Amino acid sequence: MITEILKPRKENLIKAAKTITNGGIVCFPTETVYGLGGSAYDSKAVSNIFIAKGRPNDNPLIVHIGDKKDVKSVAAEIPKKAAILIDKFWPAPLTMILPKNKSIVSEVTGGLDTVGVRMPAHEIACEFFKLCKVPVVGPSANTSTRPSPTSAEHVYADMNGKIPFIIDGGNCLIGIESTVIDMTQEIPVIYRPGFITPEDLEPLIGDTVYCSKISDGRVASPGMKYRHYAPLCDMILAPANELAAVAEERRKKGLNVVVLAKRGVVSSSPSFQIYDMGADNISYASNLYKAFRECEKKYDLIIAQSVEEEGVGRALMNRLKKAAAVI
Ligand code: TXA
Ligand code: MG
Secondary structure (H helix, E strand, O other), X not given: OOOEEEOOOHHHHHHXXXXXXXXXXXXXXXXXXXXXXXXXXXXXXXXXXXXXXXXXOOOOOEEEOOOHHHHHHOEOOOOHHHHHHHHHOOOOOEEEEEEEOOOOOHHHHOOOOEEEEEOXXXXXXXXXXHHHOOOEEOOEOOOOOOOOOOOXXXXXXXXXXXXXXXXXXXXXXXXXXXXXXEOOOOOOEEEEOOOOOHHHHHHHHOOOEEOOOOEOOEOOOHHHHOOOOOOOOEEEEEOHHHHHHHHHHHHXXXXXXEEEEOOOOOOOEOOEEEEEOOOOHHHHHHHHHHHHHHHHHHOOEEEEEOOOOOOHHHHHHHHHHHHOOOO
């Protein structure tokens, strides 16, 4: 199959939407990362997505909508606190786990009776979903375990030959996946930290808890048990003040080293390269997967700056630790 990269013009969106309606799969941009889309009503399309990604079948897919009112076609029920978040946040990088509507095929959720749903803050994506006229499943459009794609080129690298179209929306602004929060629990549970933080959510819905662990052999969110986001070369983390020393030491062992650091944190050295991650955690996150994909080809080892686990730093550290296989 030849994979075509489409400019996001109306006639192209219509063409891509028809592919979805007819049971095919297509990649679309969002504000977080690119998604691999198919109809949430079509078991065959859903299983083709698992195959294209090489994703285990028990790791559920989230469902995307282009209009808030369509949440009713994905969820059987909207708990009160979820309704508040939909009203205040969507469209947003916020995925809510809700009771599943029967119309969503069971392959989407790996048999769970809950479903993740989100309306992205991305005009092209929402226009595309409306044209599809069905809820659109959309895991990140990377091969399983690889860094999520934040440009059409990244998607092409992983999906060339497997899908007919990639809708090119340019670079994803946020660059890391949405916050995932389970709204079926009395106290909502955050399974995946993201750009929308507990500090944003709690003034509206009260306490939330963060669940990063597999407890009692049970996995609250199946995605937690799999390795994620990893570059092909080795990767370790170090705090700002240790980056240069760690890089020097690894260089002495003969490794070709790159340091991913926020601007101005490390002075340049003949022993290692520096990849500028921007001035703050927001730009660090938005450059993260691009940096992984560029650096894995050129270096033996990535040494990435660790950051404080607060605000967006929590989401950033979650991705960094998983990529470095620390958790
Ligand atoms: O930003 C995003 O969320 C992107 C873009 C394309 O929208 N999508 C994305 O999807 O990251 P995916 O499939 O790569 O990650 C969804 C995560 C997985 O870790 C999965 O285990 C979890 O959400 N999840 C999905 N449905 C769930 C459910 N019913 N209960 C618990 N966890 C669920
Ligand atoms: Mg993913």
